Amino acid sequence: xxxxxxxxRSKVAVTGGKVTLSCxxxxxxxxxxxxxxxxxxxxxxxHYSYVADxxxxxxxxxxxxxxxxxxxxxxxxxxxxxxxxxxxxxxASSERTYxxxxxxxxxxxxx
Amino acid sequence: xxxxxxxxxxxTVSEGASLQLRCKYSYSATxxxxxxxxxxxxxxxxxxxxxxxxxxxxxxxxxxxxxSKSNSSFHLQKASxxxxxxxxxxxATGNYKYVFGAGTRLKVIA
Numbered sequence: 217x218x219x220x221x222x223x224x225r226s227k228v229a230v231t232g233g234k235v236t237l238s239c240x241x242x243x244x245x246x247x248x249x250x251x252x253x254x255x256x257x258x259x260x261x262x263h264y265s266y267v268a269d270x271x272x273x274x275x276x277x278x279x280x281x282x283x284x285x286x287x288x289x290x291x292x293x294x295x296x297x298x299x300x301x302x303x304x305x306x307x308a309s310s311e312r313t314y315x316x317x318x319x320x321x322x323x324x325x326x327x
Numbered sequence: 328x329x330x331x332x333x334x335x336x337x338x339t340v341s342e343g344a345s346l347q348l349r350c351k352y353s354y355s356a357t358x359x360x361x362x363x364x365x366x367x368x369x370x371x372x373x374x375x376x377x378x379x380x381x382x383x384x385x386x387x388x389x390x391x392x393x394x395s396k397s398n399s400s401f402h403l404q405k406a407s408x409x410x411x412x413x414x415x416x417x418x419a420t421g422n423y424k425y426v427f428g429a430g431t432r433l434k435v436i437a
Contacts, residue, residue, distance in 0.1 A: 220370075247423055258331075258417055258427030259371075266423075274424070306370060313423045315361060318370035 219243045220319035222307050228325045235294040237322050239307030245317075247310045248290040249274070250282060252303040253321075259306060265290055266312075297326045329354050331418050333428035341436055342410055348403040348431045350392075350418030360401040361419045362392055365430075371417060377401065388412075410435045 220241045229235045241248065247266050251259040251274075261274030263282035271282040279301060281293040294301055304323050308316040330353040340346055352358055359378055363371040375386025382394040392403045401418060413435045418428040 249425075256336075256429070258419075258429045259425075260427070261424060264424065308371075310423060313359065315373050315376050316425065317373070318363075320370045321368075 220307055220309055220317055222305075222319040222322050224322060225320065226323045226325075228327060229294075229297045231298060231326055233297050235297050235301075235324065235326075237292040237294075237305055237307075237324070239290045239292075239319060240288055241290075241307075241309040241317075241319075242288065243309050243311075243317060244287070245309035245311050246287065247312060247316075248284065249308045249310070249316065250280070250290065250292045251306045251308065252276070252301075253306060254303050262292065262305075299326050302326045329358075329420055329426045331420050331426050331428035333416075333418055333431050335431050336429065337432045337434070339434045339436060340408055343407050346403075346405045346408045346412075346433070348416050348418075348433065350401045350403065350428060352399055352401060352418070352420045354399075354420055357396075358420045359422055360392075360394060361425070362386065362390070362401075362403050363417045363419060365415045365417065367414075374403070374416075408433075408435050410437065 223238045249264040250262045265271045265284040283291045304321045307319040310316040332351045362374040377394045415430045417430045419425045
């Protein structure tokens with residue numbers, strides 16, 4: 217069974233609209249992460265969290281908010297979606313400094 | 328600052344041939360290093376990891392990688408590739424906050 221799941225798997229949003237991407241993990245990991253992947257590029261870290269009710273900024277946090285209401289759940293929020301936020305978004309979890317386990321990704325298209 | 332460079336954006340090899348995908352890293356301390364594979368429309372799957380000790384690490388599906396501190400490298404290798412190895416391969420480094428390379432797209436041809 218998949219240990220990191222994401223919903224939705226695909227979404228089309230309008231410019232200026234609000235988008236929420238959800239991630240759920242059953243690994244019992246403390247750390248969770250949100251990355252974006254653009255065509256031809258590697259993954260870049262947006263936000264991460266190492267404990268419930270707390271989030272930290274990653275390398276490219278502008279335009280994104282995150283929420284970690286429980287150990288298992290981590291959401292990425294785009295308050296005002298823009299064309300430049302069209303990308304594939306991946307959630308991951310890890311046991312502190314150990315390897316990360318990734319979800320299947322959410323393909324977001326902003327029109 | 329940490330960085331990872333994968334100098335080859337695309338690599339094409341014949342089925343049964345050997346493979347090396349290159350990765351150079353920049354890190355101030357002894358790095359944690361990883362190779363991940365991404366199949367079309369899927370998430371990243373861990374191939375292998377290096378934390379310390381033996382510089383040659385074995386991974387899944389007969390992949391291995393060699394850590395070199397002097398060369399700041401962590402190249403991925405496989406003795407004989409199969410068509411199913413066609414995918415995008417990412418090298419990453421970090422201590423809970425990863426930095427990824429841009430990836431190498433591998434195509435295995437008959």
